[in-house]
Amino acid sequence: MRDDSRHYLSLFLDDTPLMDVRAPVEFTKGAFPNATNLPLINDDERHRIGICYKQHGQQAAIDLGNALVCGEVREQRMQAWQAWWQANPHGYLYCFRGGLRSQTTQAWLRESGVDAPLVQGGYKAMRRFLLESLEQSIAALPWQVLCGRTGCAKTRVIEQLDNSVDLEGLAHHRGSAFGRRPGGQPGQIDFENALSVALLKLRQHTPSAVIVEDESKLIGRCHVPFPLQDKIKQSPRVIIEETLDARVQTTLEDYVIGPRQEYAAVYGEQQAQQRLGDALLDALDRIRRRLGGARHQALRARLEQALAEQQRSGQVDGHRQWILPLLRDYYDPMYDYMLQHRQGTVLFQGNRDDVLAWLRDNRAIEH
Known part of the structure; x- marks a missing residue:
């Protein structure tokens, strides 16, 4: 079992395949080279869960997410993740902050026998790393x-x-x-x-x-x-x-x-x-x-x-x-x-x- 990673530099230098489980609207706004969008929740589901979170809190939002992504929907997404991982066995997955979405995806994959390490800090940390590196590289x-x-x-x-x-x-x-x-x-x-x-x-x-x-x-x-x-x-x-x-x-x-x-x-x-x-x-x-x-x-x-x-x-x-x-x-x-x-x-x-x-x-x- 591979460890989760904060080694952003090596991830980018090695062109590591990345599975982005954010919603498509987030991916469209910004992503990374070698990233593939295979979301845990789609745009509509994300919108509904967000409203639920604001009105009723985290646990209610989690419950709604589990209700929306279940049965055939969950199975279809699991199959897409498993296929991607079979093609990219050295990859990593990430969500926006390395939180609930990537951890949920990781847990579901591991239940199915797939070792799926995640990027700690998620998209936000990697984006911050690249912005800081861009300024440093131009100067250096x-x-x-x-x-x-x-x-x-x-x-x-x-x-x-x-x-x-x-x-x-x-x-x-x-x-x-x-x-x-x-x-x-x-x-x-x-x-x-x-x-x-x-x-x-x-x-x-x-x-x-x-x-x-x-x-x-x-x-x-x-x-x-x-x-x-x-x-x-x-x-x-x-x-x-x-x-x-x-x-x-x-x-x-x-x-x-x-x-x-x-x-x-x-x-x-x-x-x-x-x-x-x-x-x-x-x-x-x-x-x-x-x-x-x-x-x-x-x-x-x-x-x-x-x-x-x-x-x-x-x-x-x-x-x-x-x-x-x-x-x-x-x-x-x-x-x-x-x-x-x-x-x-x-x-x-x-x-x-x-x-x-x-x-x-x-x-x-x-x-």
């Missing part, structure tokens, strides 16, 4: 910021380094008006939890500076923690420089060709092209005021023509006709302005391949 780690105009493939470089943190990947967003991805974004709490876990792992295994992409305060709707925003503004920089044509090609691949496959995976092949086209048009409309009416209208017409050609023949080259002026006349001036407000020393600049090689060669050096 050395940082280098990867800069470059839109289309320089900064994210591709980030993905090839084991001493990096992919903020856009964690936020499931490409970080611009065109950055929305099918499937939506995690909530702010989930984003912070995943970021904290990623930084904990880097603190354990990375002796060198952590590479992070130059981001603004928001990645879609995910807010970059203020201490990390400050690090991004002040830390040493590495700058990717690519030709406009190369950046057009990368943007075409990252925002048209690649997403087409993502939309097909989420919505099915028949809806993929329409969904992608609508998303691109919506993104362009979101920056209408900043573009100005005439420029927005001209770019939208080119985008509509490119989408029609893509739908008709599968050809995507027509998208270059709106991507190039959008990069040159809109995103490039905006990036140049932002770069003027970055304070860190420039350590290296070059094309994407040279930057990647430099970052790998200088991996053991802390700045």
Whole structure:
């Protein structure tokens, strides 16, 4: 029989499977990587038990809970827990505070012969641990910021380094008006939890500076923690420089060709092209005021023509006709302005391949 645990660090570093027995509404508001929601009580039951507790006290609430989760309902939930435990024999379970719900689940499982240790302190203690660790990690780690105009493939470089943190990947967003991805974004709490876990792992295994992409305060709707925003503004920089044509090609691949496959995976092949086209048009409309009416209208017409050609023949080259002026006349001036407000020393600049090689060669050096 394994002991219950307060070793939050090892739970997260080891990617320990976690069974979250809170109600779905609690899980949706915030959870952890490697957590699966298999609640003891559902949202309606939780609401009714909560009212009972306020009106009649704890014992009455416990009695109501036992009455609601009995017979076939209890058996169905037990079967789900047992199946999860069979697939995750080294897992742990938790509720909000490590109290009655997790203890009840643990007791029922042990009655059925399943050793199910719980996380002491539950979600609340683990969340507090990750918030404290996030602040400590941002302060303790050395940082280098990867800069470059839109289309320089900064994210591709980030993905090839084991001493990096992919903020856009964690936020499931490409970080611009065109950055929305099918499937939506995690909530702010989930984003912070995943970021904290990623930084904990880097603190354990990375002796060198952590590479992070130059981001603004928001990645879609995910807010970059203020201490990390400050690090991004002040830390040493590495700058990717690519030709406009190369950046057009990368943007075409990252925002048209690649997403087409993502939309097909989420919505099915028949809806993929329409969904992608609508998303691109919506993104362009979101920056209408900043573009100005005439420029927005001209770019939208080119985008509509490119989408029609893509739908008709599968050809995507027509998208270059709106991507190039959008990069040159809109995103490039905006990036140049932002770069003027970055304070860190420039350590290296070059094309994407040279930057990647430099970052790998200088991996053991802390700045």
